[in-house]
Amino acid sequence: MWVRVVIAKCSVDYAGRLNAHLPLATRLLMLKGDGSVLIHSDGGSYKPLNWMSPPCTLSAIEVEPDQAEAGITEIWKVTHAKTADLLVINIHEMFSDTSHDLGVDPGLIKDGVEADLQKLLAEHIETLGEGHTLVRREYYTAIGPVDILARDAMGVHVAVELKRRGDIDGVEQLTRYLELMNRDPLLAPVTGVFAAQEIKPQARTLAEDRGIRCVVLDYDALRGLANHNTLF
Incomplete structure (x- = not known):
């Protein structure tokens, strides 16, 4: 070029x-x-x-x-x-x-995309609260994969939907996962966490109305935790 x-x-x-x-x-x-x-x-x-x-x-x-x-x-x-x-x-x-x-351009490498957030949150699942443990990333259901499946301190399953910017569509998506997963006696009860770097007010209102907890993620802080762990 x-x-x-x-x-x-x-x-x-x-x-x-x-x-x-x-x-x-x-x-x-x-x-x-x-x-x-x-x-x-x-x-x-x-x-x-x-x-x-x-x-x-x-x-x-x-x-x-x-x-x-x-x-x-x-x-x-x-x-x-x-x-x-x-x-x-x-x-x-x-x-x-x-x-x-200009030579050959390698293209844009994006930092902080949803896959990065998923990996970092899975590595530091305690970000969701003390006592949380990871079950697995990409927990597959009949209608698609849940980004993260975890357990809280009481052992209750937690389905986490991750977005960079959380809007109403993301809440609706998590709602569908929760309805399906709570029919499974091996998983139920399953609570929901809607996690994003930014959550729109309308999405937060809808999520909280449906009993879904909202968590705002600080990507730089999560990345800092990862870097800290690799230094020592």
Whole structure:
């Protein structure tokens, strides 16, 4: 993969599903190896002011005399291969033009996803309360796997549903598990814990109304416990 980064004084016109115009200003132009072209300013956070997604082609077109008199030195035309949308970049002055070979990107590795939370909570099941013990992770039922099955200090089974952000759907999911598991004489009674890094107020209200305990997890604290255990 490669990227070409250009700092230039330019104006930009877009013609497609809607028309848009960027007046003359100094901007960042980014041309990527996947064929995309992005136009950024200092504002707008990470979002480009305008862009063309691949597949598209970029070509330089001849500058007419009247355009040259207006200060245009280069004209780039970016055409989308499927929609025929058109992006025209009129360059008046080029301040920087560099290209870089980025190599092969390994992709985004997410930290703190539900699988990480499940592993850490299983290793530190006492986070749910003193005397809790782990039965198993991914306890399979006829309607799907419960994230964690544990026992509390009294030996009562506890079904734990884990989410990064807990909403009503997660509570409904745990409710279905509990209804099924409490029909099993080898498991019943089974209580529920809805655990997440963040629990929405509506989800908490519904869970508590159904007798489900809510636990907010601190991922960094759990990870710190894991790191501490590996040091000594």
